[in-house]
Amino acid sequence: MTPTRVLVLNSGSSSLKYQLLDMRDSSRLAVGLVERIGEQTSRLRHTPLASGETREQSGPIADHETALKAVAEELARDGLGLDSPELAAIGHRVVHGGMFFTEPTVIDDSVLTEIERLIPVAPLHNPANLTGIRTARALRPDLPQVAVFDTAFHTSMPESAARYAIDPRIADRYRIRRYGFHGTSHAYVSRETARLLGRAPEEVNVIVLHLGNGASASAVERGRCVDTSMGLTPLEGLVMGTRSGDLDPAVIFHFARVGDMSMDEIDTLLNKRSGLFGLCGDNDMREIRRRVDEGDEAAALAFDIYIHRIKKYIGAYYAVLGQVDAVAFTAGVGENAAAVRAAAVAGLEGLGLAVDEELNAVRSDDARLISPASARVAVAVVPTDEELEIATQTYALVGKKS
Numbered sequence: 001m002t003p004t005r006v007l008v009l010n011s012g013s014s015s016l017k018y019q020l021l022d023m024r025d026s027s028r029l030a031v032g033l034v035e036r037i038g039e040q041t042s043r044l045r046h047t048p049l050a051s052g053e054t055r056e057q058s059g060p061i062a063d064h065e066t067a068l069k070a071v072a073e074e075l076a077r078d079g080l081g082l083d084s085p086e087l088a089a090i091g092h093r094v095v096h097g098g099m100f101f102t103e104p105t106v107i108d109d110s111v112l113t114e115i116e117r118l119i120p121v122a123p124l125h126n127p128a129n130l131t132g133i134r135t136a137r138a139l140r141p142d143l144p145q146v147a148v149f150d151t152a153f154h155t156s157m158p159e160s161a162a163r164y165a166i167d168p169r170i171a172d173r174y175r176i177r178r179y180g181f182h183g184t185s186h187a188y189v190s191r192e193t194a195r196l197l198g199r200a201p202e203e204v205n206v207i208v209l210h211l212g213n214g215a216s217a218s219a220v221e222r223g224r225c226v227d228t229s230m231g232l233t234p235l236e237g238l239v240m241g242t243r244s245g246d247l248d249p250a251v252i253f254h255f256a257r258v259g260d261m262s263m264d265e266i267d268t269l270l271n272k273r274s275g276l277f278g279l280c281g282d283n284d285m286r287e288i289r290r291r292v293d294e295g296d297e298a299a300a301l302a303f304d305i306y307i308h309r310i311k312k313y314i315g316a317y318y319a320v321l322g323q324v325d326a327v328a329f330t331a332g333v334g335e336n337a338a339a340v341r342a343a344a345v346a347g348l349e350g351l352g353l354a355v356d357e358e359l360n361a362v363r364s365d366d367a368r369l370i371s372p373a374s375a376r377v378a379v380a381v382v383p384t385d386e387e388l389e390i391a392t393q394t395y396a397l398v399g400k401k402s
């Protein structure tokens, strides 16, 4: 029997999302999520698709290792355990792959060392990714484990977009450049957008707006990324749930010199206590919209700043691409918040962009157009599926090897 199943692990800073897929038809056998890892109020939600019945457990889960072991137990209860001979591989989302990893990679000790070396440029993400990999390897040492990097899709960027305007010798010494993140999502969504338009990815130019807790924009020219908003780390670019996105780098000197803050304090402030949360105390767009509707001024200002930043990136990437076929909204906010989509595109008729109010209000899990039929540029909602993309890339690589 050829094993055809792939377990995908997406370890975030405080969460572990997972899916078990059967790659014969890309169907899901189980999906789940461990949230608030490291807190007293952790929660595991596990759904085997055969019954569709979600099981939940609450109580402290100290770290990603404990979380993954709990997930393995849940899978085993459904006869889908990690010891199954049908499991072909485990695919891991790894956020930072630097310049070294441009493709999905089978994990060995040297790959682990390289991911570890990149921790300083992805402090919120790479440590959790590493724990997920180490724990999975300990549970199934014989099984191929594949790393799929957020940065890989962006390695096609030209130097003019990837380099900051600093001395290249200094930049190279410290490996400073724009790497970009959420690449698996940008790749998947730009391809699905082309499919929605009935065209090949090589025929279309797409601006992808990945608006989740972390958020990033990308300019995709004929299937290749030519620019993206996140940089050396996932801090640059759009306003995010708790990250500031773009700001004058001199703000950091000012905090250090005038505010007498340490580098760690500034790092925490900009990564964990800024963005929507820093502006109004909430980082969930549902809550922010509710407050805006009630007339809350701080929430309204946070929303306006968030939208203004998205608009700037749409304009910038329109200019980078020269000609745009579609703007695609994706991830938690992009897929669900009609108000964000409407506001981000409002006033851009001059660029050929518009949203049809009725189409925009439709709730659906399918990729769909929300622009009027007459629009020059398509505006689309395209649900992302990082797990499916990771599973596909993992299975393709393992299949090639065996």
Ligand SMILES: Nc1ncnc2c1ncn2[C@@H]1O[C@H](COP(=O)(O)OP(=O)(O)O)[C@@H](O)[C@H]1O
Binding pocket: 211, 212, 213, 214, 241, 283, 284, 285, 286, 331, 332, 333, 336, 337
């Ligand atoms: N129905 C909704 N309306 C508006 N925003 C939503 C809705 N559902 C989810 N979101 C937003 O999506 C965010 C999570 O997005 P997601 O892509 O799952 O993030 P991540 O993968 O970074 O954890 C939430 O913080 C919330 O702001």
Ligand SMILES: CC(=O)OP(=O)(O)O
Binding pocket: 012, 095, 125, 150, 181, 182, 212, 213, 214, 215, 234
């Ligand atoms: C890279 C990044 O920002 O990831 P996430 O959105 O999962 O935090």
Ligand SMILES: [Mg+2]
Binding pocket: 212, 213, 214, 331
């Ligand atoms: Mg995400």
